[in-house]
Amino acid sequence: MNIKRKADLLLSEASHNHATDIHILPTPEKYLIQFRIYGKLSPVKNFSLDVGERLISHFKFLASMDIGETRKPQSGSLQTTINKQETSLRISTLPSAHSKESMAIRILPQQSLTLDYLSLFPYSINHLTSMMVQAFGMIILTGPTGGGKSTTMYALAQYCSEFLNRNVISLEDPVEKIHDHLLQIQVNEKAGLNYSTGLKAILRHDPDVILVGEIRDAETAMIAVRAAMTGHLVLTSLHSRDAKGAIYRLLEFGIGERVLEQALIAITAQRLVTINCPFCGKDCSKYCNSQYRPKRTGLYEILHGKALLEAIKETRGEEGESSYKTLQKLIRKGIALGFLRQEEYDRWIVEEKEKVNS
Template sequence: MKPESLSEHIIHDAIKHGATDIHFSPEEVEVPTYFRINGYRWFYKRLILKEYQTLLSYYKFSSGMDIAENRIPQDGTLTFSNQRDSYHLRLSTLPLSLTESLAIRVLPNYQTPNLKDLFLFPNQSETLLKWITNQSGILLFTGPTGSGKSSTMFALMKEAIKRYGYQTISLEDPIERSVDQILQVQVNEKAGFSYDIGLKAALRHDPDIITVGEIRDESTAHFAFRAALTGHLVLTTIHAKNAHGTIERLLEMGLTQTELHQVLLGIASQELVPLTKTIQRKNGQGRAAIAELLEGQDLTRAINGFPPENSHRFITFQHLRRKAYAYGYTINPEKTTINTID
């Protein structure tokens, strides 16, 4: 099978099964391929190593990577369309001893979901809607890869535009999905179009909300907080294990407690939990979000080094998971099986 046809076949199957990621994990002779579906990794099929090498070269060339470079990790992007929707594919290679592994993130380009449909407990989305009424400061959406933090951030902006008519400008590198009514600006550091240049240009467009796609390093962390100090509301995402861990991560990136006190309004640390079949049939989703929401006095104390878990106001992931299971919303997370796609 030609690499173009094989690629289309694999991506079509991934979309059909609702996969968020495709993993190619090379061995000496074969390449096991997996789909991540509803947070779990499912075995899909095995490719012959030679067949995979041809497919890998096709992906690297098509996504703008250096096809001759196999000593360092590379990233690239592709688009994929079927009869119903279009998708943004984010590709990442990792050098191995004999070849390279490949991971593909599958991001739908279709309409951003409604905020109320994302969360298992409605009061959590209502809290985020209160946060968005602030005129200045920074809101952080945190969690591991695939936890839905970007979807929540864009859904919140969508609701803010609908309710308040906010002018919203997003600075992203790269732009992962197209969102209506948001001015999305592609930052390109290699071409000299930095976040700082983008911010200066964005401020001339009189924004109510500025978003930064993701805090990845010290540079973008300091940039996001500088943007908040302009007197605008800033929304951004960062990888962290929980709400309190987000503060520790920011301090490790060189931000000071004073800077956090000045502009940090709230932290929404999010994870997705699997739903029972009954709940899935009602809302059509395999998973829903729960979040540790850190704000107010608990946020202030956490910045000063006091864990929020000691406060009766702060609700932890452990409490939320137990509550969801007790209500019959989720399956028992301790029950695991070997996942294989038929």
């Protein structure tokens, strides 16, 4: 079997098992293949060192990466068809201590999720869509890597374009999903198009809504906030522990409290949870009618309005009492209603302890 066939079968198997990532990990004697399915990494198979190296070279070639360079980290992306479905692959390599490359492949199906399937509690999405009518301001989505931030942003941007007839322009690195109703701009550092220069150019292109893939530095944060205060609705993501943590990140980037009070509409912290099958319980039988329905959905901690202003006050050392539905409360509610298992809450507690210790 040639290497192209092996690569196609690997992608097909990952897609069939609803894997979000493929890891090709070198060991002294072999390459270990792992799939991340519903957030958990599981070993799938082994390849010989020769086959593993050829497989990595094949994916690097498809993603227009430097095949001869194995000592430096690289990243790339490509569009392909897996099981008759248009899919984007985001590829990253790292050199390992075994003098071999490791590869991680993020699988991004191009079909759009409707807003109805994004959240366990529909009122969360209704709340977010109600904010899309705002003429200007900033909505920030936070959460862990692979937590669904990009999916939520795309769904909200598509809602703005199709249902509110607003001009939506996105700036991404890389463009993860192609949408016909959005004008999508790919960051290209080599051509001098970074987040900062791209945002400045977009502001001259008459946008109503600007989608910024991620705020990574102070300059991007400043331009995004300025856009939010001058007649544009800005949707963006930021890495932080929770919704309140995003406020501290923006303060670190040099954005003042008074500016935040004027610019911010809402901050959300989201995470993906595995839901119980309504017919089979914990594990869904292969004979169940709901077998192919989404098994994971989102929980949204939304900090807005008075609670948001109180949270900003707290950053100044003032006493504030912000009351809103936190992730902890939402997980407990999901367990009480039978949608979630106790394991979800236990996992959340462990993650929170790890964040505090780090």
